[in-house]
Amino acid sequence: MKGTRLHMTDVSGISTPVESARTDDVVRLTAAATAAAIAAGELSAEEATLAALDRIAKVDDAVHAFLHVDAEGALATARAVDARRAAGERLGPLAGVPLALKDVFTARGMPTTCGSRILEGWRPPYDATVVSRLRAADVVILGKVNMDEFAMGSSTENSAYGPTRNPWDLTRIPGGSSGGSAAAVAAFEAPLSIGTDTGGSIRQPAAVCGLVGVKPTYGGVSRYGLVAFSSSLDQAGPITRTVADAALLHAAIAGHDPLDSTSVELPVPPVVEAAARRDIRGMRVGVVRELAGEGYDPGVQAAFDAAVAELAGLGAEVVEVSCPHFTYAMAAYYLIAPSECSSNLARFDAMRFGLRAGDDGRAGAEEVMSRTRDVGFGAEVKRRVMLGTYALSSGYYDAYYGQAQKVRTLISRDFAAAYEQADVLVSPTTPTPAFPIGDKVDDPVAMYLSDLCTIPSNLAGGPAMSLPSGLVAGLPVGIQIMAPAFADDRLYLVGGALEAALDARRGHALLDEAPTL
Amino acid sequence: MAITRDEVANLARLSRMSLSSAELDALAPQLEAILGAVARVAEVAAADIPPTSHAVPLTNVFRADVTRPSLPVADVLAGAPAAEEGRFRVPRILDPEE
Numbered sequence: 001m002k003g004t005r006l007h008m009t010d011v012s013g014i015s016t017p018v019e020s021a022r023t024d025d026v027v028r029l030t031a032a033a034t035a036a037a038i039a040a041g042e043l044s045a046e047e048a049t050l051a052a053l054d055r056i057a058k059v060d061d062a063v064h065a066f067l068h069v070d071a072e073g074a075l076a077t078a079r080a081v082d083a084r085r086a087a088g089e090r091l092g093p094l095a096g097v098p099l100a101l102k103d104v105f106t107a108r109g110m111p112t113t114c115g116s117r118i119l120e121g122w123r124p125p126y127d128a129t130v131v132s133r134l135r136a137a138d139v140v141i142l143g144k145v146n147m148d149e150f151a152m153g154s155s156t157e158n159s160a161y162g163p164t165r166n167p168w169d170l171t172r173i174p175g176g177s178s179g180g181s182a183a184a185v186a187a188f189e190a191p192l193s194i195g196t197d198t199g200g201s202i203r204q205p206a207a208v209c210g211l212v213g214v215k216p217t218y219g220g221v222s223r224y225g226l227v228a229f230s231s232s233l234d235q236a237g238p239i240t241r242t243v244a245d246a247a248l249l250h251a252a253i254a255g256h257d258p259l260d261s262t263s264v265e266l267p268v269p270p271v272v273e274a275a276a277r278r279d280i281r282g283m284r285v286g287v288v289r290e291l292a293g294e295g296y297d298p299g300v301q302a303a304f305d306a307a308v309a310e311l312a313g314l315g316a317e318v319v320e321v322s323c324p325h326f327t328y329a330m331a332a333y334y335l336i337a338p339s340e341c342s343s344n345l346a347r348f349d350a351m352r353f354g355l356r357a358g359d360d361g362r363a364g365a366e367e368v369m370s371r372t373r374d375v376g377f378g379a380e381v382k383r384r385v386m387l388g389t390y391a392l393s394s395g396y397y398d399a400y401y402g403q404a405q406k407v408r409t410l411i412s413r414d415f416a417a418a419y420e421q422a423d424v425l426v427s428p429t430t431p432t433p434a435f436p437i438g439d440k441v442d443d444p445v446a447m448y449l450s451d452l453c454t455i456p457s458n459l460a461g462g463p464a465m466s467l468p469s470g471l472v473a474g475l476p477v478g479i480q481i482m483a484p485a486f487a488d489d490r491l492y493l494v495g496g497a498l499e500a501a502l503d504a505r506r507g508h509a510l511l512d513e514a515p516t517l
Numbered sequence: 518m519a520i521t522r523d524e525v526a527n528l529a530r531l532s533r534m535s536l537s538s539a540e541l542d543a544l545a546p547q548l549e550a551i552l553g554a555v556a557r558v559a560e561v562a563a564a565d566i567p568p569t570s571h572a573v574p575l576t577n578v579f580r581a582d583v584t585r586p587s588l589p590v591a592d593v594l595a596g597a598p599a600a601e602e603g604r605f606r607v608p609r610i611l612d613p614e615e
Contacts, residue, residue: 122596123595123596124596125588125589125592125593125595125596126588218572218573219572219573219575232570232571232572233572258580261575261578262571262573262575262578264573264575325561328557328558328560328561330554331554331555331556331557331558332555332558334551334554334555335555335558342532346533349533350598351598351605351607352596352597352605353596353597353598354596354598355598356598356599359598359599359608363608364608364609364610364611364612365607365608365609365610366533366610367535367608368608369533370530370533370534370535371535373532373533373534373535374534374535374536374537374540377534379543382532382534382536382540382544383544383547383548383551385532385534386525386528386529386532386534386544386548387548387551387552387555389528389531389532390528390548390552391555393531399559400555400556400558402568403558403559403561403563404555404558405568405569405570406561406563406566406567406568406569407558407561407563408568408569409563409566409567409568409569410561410563410566412569412572444547444550444551445550445551445554448551448554459569459572460572461572461573485572485573
């Protein structure tokens with residue numbers, strides 16, 4: 001690519017001439033533009049991969065997004081893509097594009113730690129379905145990225161391997177639990193990442209890192225090979241820099257999988273087409289009254305109000321809706337998710353995989369199990385396992401877990417009533433911008449408030465997107481768009497239109513304002 | 518919503534985690550604070566509301582009962598803490614005193 005004149009097409013269709021083949025330029029391309037350049041022969045997949053690996057080498061000491069970099073595997077995939085292109089094969093829409101994979105998915109040839117000591121060094125013997133689909137789409141998996149241990153947290157401080165830092169301000173959290181995913185994409189280490197979202201773990205990090213993050217409809221993306229935290233809530237989805245890139249990645253990983261019995265046999269919503277349409281005239285946008293007010297940073301509210309005004313300017317009809325039980329969503333979530341996790345994490349028993357501690361030849365299996373789980377699990381995992389054990393105990397079950405399940409029903413009913421009045425719902429994604437690392441580690445309840453706006457969609461199962469709405473004192477914040485189950489395309493329709501309008505008003509993408517690392 | 522240190526110790530035992538004394542001391546007030554926050558669900562009048570365990574109402578998902586190859590034993594045991602003769606090697610599960 002050296003010395004050649006490249007024409008790289010960005011998602012809005014504007015051709016940008018690139019004079020030199022500098023790594024800095026390549027890593028700033030969107031996934032769509034990277035794939036287009038590769039397909040056109042203007043860039044090789046190997047060059048794109050080397051550029052990403054160079055960038056990781058340059059900035060990841062500061063950001064600490066990656067737990068494992070598989071340079072060899074990534075380059076082998078990239079070279080295979082280049083060989084197939086040279087042989088005249090037609091390539092898919094993400095062929096040769098680098099991706100950072102959250103370390104909660106199993107992938108052969110790499111360790112899977114889930115950010116936990118209990119799985120340190122474990123190499124899974126099979127690929128998650130999400131990973132199989134990424135491989136089938138010729139996506140280049142660069143390696144595994146950091147996360148809160150077993151996806152429990154909102155800051156990535158709960159990783160046993162140290163915190164990840166927000167590329168906008170290295171003293172602040174990148175959100176969580178998919179903080180490594182968001183930091184990698186915001187630091188231009190990869191244009192794509194896959195995260196998981198149980199209570200907001202894709203959308204909250206996307207919001208505080210200035211990115212697009214989507215939690216698809218529950219059942220839309222297979223959970224096979226996704227190490228379970230809370231099985232009725234966990235869902236995998238994209239974290240990217242643009243709505244169009246998110247749509248391409250969503251389309252690549254979604255669809256029915258017989259290996260996940262909760263995966264739904266329905267066609268994947270037309271997300272890629274919706275992202276490009278940009279016409280939302282006449283759409284009804286419902287502002288959720290309960291997701292505002294006390295605890296919401298005035299700057300977050302102002303950026304949200306401006307984004308809503310932009311939607312109205314695009315011809316959407318803005319209405320206010322009320323979802324009275326959303327105020328109980330956090331309480332219900334912190335009973336349901338810990339209950340499911342206390343059961344799911346029972347599999348970490350020191351017998352079949354991962355860490356075994358205290359096996360001195362005299363201690364029995366239960367003793368070894370208890371010692372291993374004490375040294376293998378971090379503080380937040382222990383809190384949640386014990387909280388779940390408590391909520392499921394006889395005598396407390398009806399008052400806690402049972403009551404939380406009923407509140408879950410009422411939250412779904414609130415959504416259903418709101419969708420009578422609106423096609424999509426909107427709210428801020430998070431009540432505040434990213435907070436400083438260390439600020440809330442000793443105050444779990446304060447930390448849990450980070451997910452106030454995102455939890456309802458997990459409980460009801462519908463899809464939701466976070467999109468950058470603006471900056472508050474130099475830190476990015478997001479607007480959340482929610483849609484009814486299996487209407488994921490509506491997120492992309494509204495998100496694509498809003499992104500284009502906000503970028504046009506600003507004159508550039510929000511991420512262009514991020515500090516150069 | 519008081520939760521005593523003994524209750525925390527019992528939860529740790531049920532959860533199979535041999536927590537240190539310092540951990541028990543730290544966890545008791547934290548669990549109490551969290552339980553205080555989540556106990557708000559009791560404020561909702563929901564006596565006649567059916568519970569939701571799952572967002573997608575699926576029941577009895579079946580697949581054809583056909584044999585397929587399992588994972589290679591060597592690959593699986595490669596990730597085990599200890600293995601012997603093609604099996605997981607585990608600490609004793611019976612008490613020698615019994």
